[in-house]
């Protein structure tokens with residue numbers, strides 16, 4: 226059976242179902258979100274233990290192997306094979322450290338907050354299991370300090386586990402400054418080492434030398450929750466959902482012109498159109514889809530909807546799964562104005578440490594704002610294209626790379642609009658209210674990183 | 676996960692600490708074969724691998740950086 230056929234068959238089983246209370250169409254799903262789907266409330270430790278039982282006793286090497294065989298990839302953005310990362314950290318010198326990345330700084334994403342709210346113990350189990358898999362004797366869960374309700378709930382969940390002595394390695398909860406780049410892995414490590422939550426020059430990468438100079442596993446919280454299910458039910462079970470080349474389920478945040486925006490759990494390898502169906506499908510005619518989030522790529526609607534949600538398939542279109550964000554852009558909206566807003570956000574939210582973030586990115590954001598407003602002439606457009614090309618690969622972290630990709634794919638996907646804006650000025654879409662709710666706010670000051 | 680593009684192990688490779696770099700531009704002046712500057716004076720690496728005939732120039736460029744942001748490393752692979 227081909228990968229696509231396997232997916233198409235599996236897809237129906239996990240389709241969106243109407244909810245009992247009818248009030249909120251999402252989130253739902255059959256694995257990570259199964260508990261919530263049944264009960265309609267966040268799972269406390271009793272619910273969790275009833276459903277899943279205590280931690281399985283799998284030894285470190287078989288645990289790593291199970292993750293490897295399951296084909297789990299990181300859900301924090303880069304889709305790196307998790308099994309391989311576990312092995313690298315386990316092979317490092319001395320006891321390791323586990324860092325769970327629950328920062329979810331991507332404004333288009335809600336899936337980590339949803340997961341931490343509805344099934345916190347799947348994540349906390351995952352931290353315990355990952356610690357065992359890599360031989361760690363310290364574990365940290367990093368979240369945004371602005372999310373006070375989340376912090377309170379997680380403190381409660383951790384206290385429940387301490388009472389039952391569930392975790393051989395104690396998990397420390399940390400509240401970090403919340404900026405777009407303070408969740409990048411080297412920023413987390415730097416903060417845990419007592420510094421600013423700003424990315425640092427690499428190498429060394431965290432897996433080589435991270436918290437306390439020890440080999441450090443940084444994983445997204447959803448990745449860890451997936452690991453929990455693999456440890457319990459095995460790689461063969463894991464691969465029953467999704468496609469052979471993209472196994473399992475994934476959490477996606479669907480927004481824009483869809484009937485029921487929200488967080489959904491869907492099989493990997495689904496066509497993007499099928500993913501949007503979870504949210505009640507497109508509510509209007511679409512011009513494009515933003516795939517991956519603010520670091521993501523704009524794809525023309527037609528190409529996007531028939532593309533499969535796998536790292537390889539999306540790479541062929543110049544995109545990637547990112548953190549599972551899909552934004553459906555209706556035809557009435559101006560893709561250039563939306564992009565200008567996001568670039569402005571990315572420019573304001575860099576760590577202002579490297580050349581491209583200090584100069585190139587703000588210049589690109591300004592150019593884009595001018596383009597959207599119909600104030601950019603032909604020569605300036607050429608200069609903009611050059612500036613966009615020069616952002617990537619020239620920062621300490623990949624923040625400028627993400628911005629470059631967003632800008633480059635916007636120029637490509639909205640090429641006809643670009644020409645029209647340069648020639649005739651702004652379109653009607655620029656004056657309608659934006660589809661993306663881009664957070665405002667100023668550049669963080671030097672004191673706001675600790 | 677190659678860290679430096681275009682290098683084979685054993686080769687000398689340029690590496691820039693992008694956070695330390697302040698855009699002085701001395702490096703591009705001394706090593707125009709491998710480096711140039713963007714419109715704000717920050718370096719663009721055209722080739723990280725340093726061919727043997729440019730090794731001396733590269734060392735001079737490294738020494739000229741006032742903030743020690745440019746380094747030469749044995750290629751890792």
Ligand SMILES: Cc1cc2nc3c(=O)[nH]c(=O)nc-3n(C[C@H](O)[C@H](O)[C@H](O)COP(=O)(O)O)c2cc1C
Nearest residue numbers: 299300301326328329330406408409410444445448
């Ligand atoms: C600017 C920037 C912001 C990031 N923000 C997040 C984030 O909010 N949450 C997250 O899990 N990963 C984030 N990442 C990715 C992390 O650096 C890291 O790769 C990830 O947590 C690894 O987990 P995974 O392998 O499970 O995906 C970010 C990366 C960059 C460059």
Ligand code: SF4
Nearest residue numbers: 576578579582620622
């Ligand atoms: S590239 Fe930008 S966000 Fe990343 S470390 Fe440098 S200044 Fe900070």
